[in-house]
Amino acid sequence: MADPFLSIQHVRKSFGATTVVEDFNLDVERGEFVSFLGPSGCGKTTVLRMVAGFEEPSAGKIVVGGKDITRLKPNQRNVGMVFQAYALFPNLTVAQNIGFGLKVAGMSKADIDVRVAEMLGIIKLPQMADRYPYQLSGGQQQRIALARAIAPKPKLLLLDEPLSALDAKVRVSLREEIRSIQKKLGITTIFVTHDQEEALSISDRIAVMYGGKAEQVGTPFEIYNRPATKFVANFVGTLNVLEGTVTDAASGKVRVNSEEVLLKGKLNGSKSGDTLSLALRPEAISLGRQPGRDSSLSGEISEVHFLGSVIRVRVGIGGNTVSLDTFNSPATPPPAVGEKAEISFSSSDMLVLH
C-alpha cells in the first residue's frame, strides 16, 4: 500500500496499569471498508475511539490523509461516527438531527435543507423529516444516525457496532444498505463488530483482534480460509480441531488417531514426533468416501441433529470429535448414533494451527 489514507501506527492504549491496545498497526486505503472483528474486551472499540478522538493513545500516532490527528479534539477531525445506541438528539426532529453538523459548521439554512433532503433520499426515508426520534423504529433511527454522520462529508466514517441493537432481519437489510451507501459515496469506513457474519459479508478487509492486538488483517476470504493463528481459526467460523503427531516431517505425514494424513508443505519446520493442532471447516468434510477427497478418517457417530434442510453429524475419532453438515435427502434416512462412519476430506483443506 503506497499511500494509505488512514494509518494507525504502533498505537498503544493503557488505562492505569491495564493495557487494552498494544502496538496496533493498520493502513487503510481511501474508500476501503475495514472491519475490526473480535470478542468483547479485545480493544476494537478503543482503537475506533482513538481514531474518533474520544481516547488519546498512550503511544503511537494516527494519520489521516497525510495529517497527524493523534492530538486533535474530536470536533476538529472531520470524522463521522455512528453509535450502537443511535445517539440521536431527542429534542430535535429528523431533519434537525441530520442538519446538526452542517449548522455547527456554519452552513446556510438553504444549503442545509438541500443536503438534508439529499441525505433523506440516500437513506430512503424522505417522508420522515419532521418526525422525532421516539417516533421511529430502531432501524429507522440508525439510518438517520448514518445520514447525520455522513451529511457533513467527513473524511472517515466510523461505525461502532451500529447493528447490535437491531433485530436479525433489520440487521441484514441495514448492513447491506450501509455497504451500498459506503460504496456509492466512496467514503473510507471502519466498522466495529463482534459478529463474524457481518464482518465477512460487507468488508473489503477484516482486522481480527484479540487481547489488544491485531491477530490477522486480510480479506474475508483470507481470514476464513487461511487463518494465521489458532485464535482467528477458532473465532471465525466453526472449526474442527484434531490433535495429530508428525510421523515423517520430510514427506509431511501426520498421524491422527491411528490413521495417517499427508500434509505436504504445511508443516512449517515441524519435526517428527511434534504434536500439531489440525483444523478442518465442517463444509470441507464429507460423510463416507467421496471422489476427489484424498484423506479419510474412521470413527463412530456420536450425535445427530436434524435441522430441517441440514443434518448436523458429530463423529468421534479417537479422542477428537468432528462436526460436519450434510444436506437432508428425503430418500436417505439420517445416520444413527453409534454407527461406524468414515469421513473424507482433501488434505489441502486441512489447516495447521500455530
Add this chain to the structure above:
Amino acid sequence: MKAGRFWSWVVFALGAAYFFIPLIATVEFSMRMRRGVYSFDAYKVVLGDARFQATFGYSVLAAIFTIILGVLIVVPAAYWIRLRLPQLRPVVEFITLLPLVIPAIVIVFGYIRMYGSNSPLPFLATDTGTNALLVIGYATLALPYMYRAVDTGLRTIDVRTLTEAAQILGAGWGTIITRVILPNVLIAVLSGAFLTFAIVIGEFTMASLLNRPAFGPYLQNIGANRAYEPAALAIIAFAITWGCMSLIQILSRFAPKSANRPN
C-alpha cells in the same frame, strides 16, 4: 376484596381530612373579616397593601436571581459529574444535602463574621452586597432540590453518547450544553426552578436576620399583628406553591421523549 376497598377509602378520607380541614378552616376564617357575611376583604387588604407588593416583588426578584445562579452552577456541575467524574457523585450528593441539615441561621452568622462591616470583605455594609449574599444563601438552600431535579433529568438521557455524537459533528462545549444537553433536561431544570421559587418566596430566617424587605418577614410581621390577613396570606402563599407544583406537572408533559436507548 370489598372490605379491603372500604378500608382503603376510610384511610384516604382520614388523610384527606387531616390535610383539607385546616385548609378549609383557614379559608373560612380568612373570609370572616366583615362581620356576619363572608367576604374577600382580608384578601383585598393584603393585596392592596403596598408592603405586600414591595416584599412580594422583592422576593420574586430574589427568586429569579437565585434560579439563574442555581442553573449556572448546578447544570454544568451535574453534567460534568455524569460525564467525566461519576466517582464523585456520592460526595457531591452529600454536599448538596448539607443545607437540609445545617440551619440557615448558621449561614447567616457565617456571613456576618466573614462579610460584616468590620471584616476585610464588608459586603454586608451595602444593600447590593447584602442582596447578593442573600441570593447566594438562597441558592445554597435550594441546592438539594435543584441538584436532584437536574441530576434526575440527566439520568433520563445518555449524556456521554449524546455528548460524543455532538462532538464528532463538530460541536464545542458551549453548543453541546446549550443545544443538546439543556433542551433535553429543560423540564428537570424548570422543576428545580419552581421548587427554588417556592422556597425563596416563603424563606424567613435569612431575609429577617439580614434585614431584607422580603415576603417571609412580611408574612411573619402580619401574622403577629393582625387576625384575618395572615389567614388570607397563608392561602395566597399556599396557592403560589401549588401553582408552581402544577406548572411542574404540566411542563413535564412537554419533555422530549428519550429515544436514545436501543429498542
